Amino acid sequence: MSYYFAIIGTQDNPLFEHEFGTSKQGGDGQARFGDQARHLNQFVLHSSLDIVEEVQWTTGQLYLKVIDKFFTSYISCFMTGGNVKFLLLHQPNATASAPAAGTPGAASTSSASRSSTAVGANPTSPQTEEAIKNFFYEVYDNYVKAIMNPFYKANMEIKSPVFRQRVAAAGRKYL
Amino acid sequence: MSHVGSGKAASSKEQTGLRYPSNGKTIYHRPLNRTKTAELSQAAFAYLFSEMVIYAQRRVAGIQELEKRLNLQGHPIGLKLLDLLLLREPPRSQTRPLTIIALLHFIKINVWTHLFGRQADRLEKSSNPDTPDEYMIVDNEPLVNAYISVPREMSQLNCAAFVAGIIEGVCDGAMFPARVTAHTVGGKEEGEMWPGKTVFLVKFQPEVLEREALLGKG
Numbered sequence: 136m137s138y139y140f141a142i143i144g145t146q147d148n149p150l151f152e153h154e155f156g157t158s159k160q161g162g163d164g165q166a167r168f169g170d171q172a173r174h175l176n177q178f179v180l181h182s183s184l185d186i187v188e189e190v191q192w193t194t195g196q197l198y199l200k201v202i203d204k205f206f207t208s209y210i211s212c213f214m215t216g217g218n219v220k221f222l223l224l225h226q227p228n229a230t231a232s233a234p235a236a237g238t239p240g241a242a243s244t245s246s247a248s249r250s251s252t253a254v255g256a257n258p259t260s261p262q263t264e265e266a267i268k269n270f271f272y273e274v275y276d277n278y279v280k281a282i283m284n285p286f287y288k289a290n291m292e293i294k295s296p297v298f299r300q301r302v303a304a305a306g307r308k309y310l
Numbered sequence: 311m312s313h314v315g316s317g318k319a320a321s322s323k324e325q326t327g328l329r330y331p332s333n334g335k336t337i338y339h340r341p342l343n344r345t346k347t348a349e350l351s352q353a354a355f356a357y358l359f360s361e362m363v364i365y366a367q368r369r370v371a372g373i374q375e376l377e378k379r380l381n382l383q384g385h386p387i388g389l390k391l392l393d394l395l396l397l398r399e400p401p402r403s404q405t406r407p408l409t410i411i412a413l414l415h416f417i418k419i420n421v422w423t424h425l426f427g428r429q430a431d432r433l434e435k436s437s438n439p440d441t442p443d444e445y446m447i448v449d450n451e452p453l454v455n456a457y458i459s460v461p462r463e464m465s466q467l468n469c470a471a472f473v474a475g476i477i478e479g480v481c482d483g484a485m486f487p488a489r490v491t492a493h494t495v496g497g498k499e500e501g502e503m504w505p506g507k508t509v510f511l512v513k514f515q516p517e518v519l520e521r522e523a524l525l526g527k528g
Contacts, residue, residue, distance in 0.1 A: 288386065
């Protein structure tokens with residue numbers, strides 16, 4: 136499972152992006168996107184903004200769940216009060232059962248048999264939805280702290296390395 | 311940047327050039343939920359606010375311009391308050407305002423309680439059929455004007471323009487672009503109950519009403 140996370144401002148301008156892999160089932164937290172896919176991811180993610188604009192007025196919820204799908208990539212969305220979008224592209228690995236680097240073979244077979252219930256194996260399952268929700272809420276908490284900075288103006292890029300650490304930690308914790 | 315507590319903070323500091331406070335705590339280490347005991351001294355606020363008004367006044371020619379400046383000072387506060395107050399809501403009622411009424415209620419109750427420790431006094435819709443885009447938030451005694459006496463020749467001035475800016479920030483942030491202005495409506499004669507009564511006139515952009523009509527149908 137690989138993830139690409141981006142925060143998009145109110146002018147559809149990217150404020151922050153981060154790429155990571157799953158840390159569950161012995162994952163090493165590294166994204167497994169090809170070089171081509173990296174560019175495609177940004178494109179797919181931004182193209183889902185149109186759907187966000189449709190969905191955002193049908194519900195007042197902050198977490199909008201999976202809103203878009205492009206082949207094997209799923210886009211989950213979270214909308215802050217200030218209309219800043221958190222978008223997470225998640226892509227289950229086609230070779231999910233292949234042993235991750237450094238995982239003993241025995242462990243990998245057992246994890247493969249469990250993977251049907253694992254977070255991310257089924258991108259629309261309630262478990263995955265819940266895990267992504269928790270991830271988004273933790274990022275939201277840190278995002279609000281970032282904008283509370285009196286020197287931060289709306290739609291400014293978030294450059295803080297501490298913020299990046301916090302997002303990475305949330306990814307390790309939940310996804 | 312002398313003695314940084316933990317070695318980890320020191321190493322990442324070298325990489326990024328970021329300066330950490332000496333206790334190693336950044337804004338990300340501080341909690342967002344200190345609401346109960348977070349009241350400020352009104353005297354300190356009044357002093358700071360008077361300086362803000364003086365600062366704005368030195369750089370303008372007229373009253374309108376002064377109010378515009380105060381408005382601009384409040385605007386970013388509103389943008390940020392919107393997200394902070396939403397985050398502090400309990401999960402059940404944590405919803406983005408989707409209608410004008412929901413937004414104004416959020417301002418009247420949440421924003422006012424956070425800023426002034428009480429709700430706004432009234433919420434009204436313009437009764438004039440020509441201006442269905444105008445709403446009014448009424449405050450009988452704005453806290454910001456508590457220690458401000460407006461000179462006679464500037465009687466049009468209402469320093470609550472700063473609060474109007476905050477409201478405008480909340481509206482803009484929630485995608486309800488609006489112009490908000492503050493107007494004194496209290497009577498001048500003796501025995502008037504609320505001489506400082508202020509109306510915040512919220513005039514939404516036409517696209518807001520258009521969207522509202524569309525959503526109402528669907």
